[in-house]
Amino acid sequence: MALAEEILLEPRWDADAFELARDRTLSEIRQQAAAPTTIAATVLNRLVYGPDHILAHSPLGTNESVSTLTLDDLRSYYDRAFSPSVAAMHVAGDISEDEVFASLTSLGSRWAARNVVLPDSPLPDAPTAAQVYFVDVPNAPQSVISVGQMAMARTDPDFYPATVMNHRLGGGITSLLFQRLRLERGYSYGAGSGFRGQGRPGPFVANTSVRANVTYESVELIRDILEGYETQYTAEDLAASREELVRGNLRAFETLGALIGMLQNISAYDLPPDYISRQESTIAGLTVDDVRGLARTHLDHNRMVYVVVGDARTQLDRLGKLGLGTPILV
Structure with a gap:
């Protein structure tokens, strides 16, 4: 020390x-x-947080x-x-x-304490409709797709239940996004989604990188998965998520680094020391109706922001046929 x-x-x-x-x-x-992946993340953040946040x-x-x-x-x-x-x-x-x-x-x-005033920034109004934004990288062999909207802070009571809700959508290799984009269609090497709130509200984000020639098909597939997720969620989906999340906790805190991460969560988000066991109780108590309600509240597919980074010459015009507004070149 x-x-x-x-x-x-x-x-x-x-x-x-x-x-x-x-x-x-x-x-x-x-x-x-x-880096197209970073470009997509930066543009999405500016759109959901507002340029001055x-x-x-x-x-x-x-x-x-x-x-x-x-x-x-x-x-x-x-x-x-x-x-x-x-x-x-x-x-x-x-x-x-x-x-x-x-x-x-x-x-x-x-170490003398002093009063520290942390800066704050208001969030913009949510968009009134889904919209596609396109960043041109001429001749790019791949397109990076990031889809999102502002969601909740890590301290919101819905945060962990919504994380459970997202598990089937994009929380791992058994998720819909991963299985349909990679395993079934072969469009991508990977895809996922999650809620990124911290002490302040953060976005829900789904992202992937796909071959350029299936950009339209990939955005269409992501749109369809998001639109159908609430109504198509099943008891089998919830049971599988319960098993995977609880099993993942069994060995998640065996290293000192993992224990430090747990302590950081406790201090940063004012969580109780037994928050892991409380999360497991939350998982056990969730019903299919609960999960569908969380999806309805926190995944508003009608207001999603779609960011695509790729070759505008070959990909931009087709995206206008998705019913997500005329793509905006940024």
């Missing part, structure tokens, strides 16, 4: 290290700007924002926002609680 204390409270503000970190970040930004942008920043950063900017941010009032310490290992608290005595006495 002495080393951690030094790192936390006595930063060196090394100019050379700062330049290296900034150059490395700029390189990552350039790489992401050319803090979560509509990559945490890496932009070329402009990172290029102009200085060490003084970092010092200023450190002075404003670096505080134990917004920090959490997680420890897992062969060590007692008393030993952990003893090791934190010096840090606790030296």
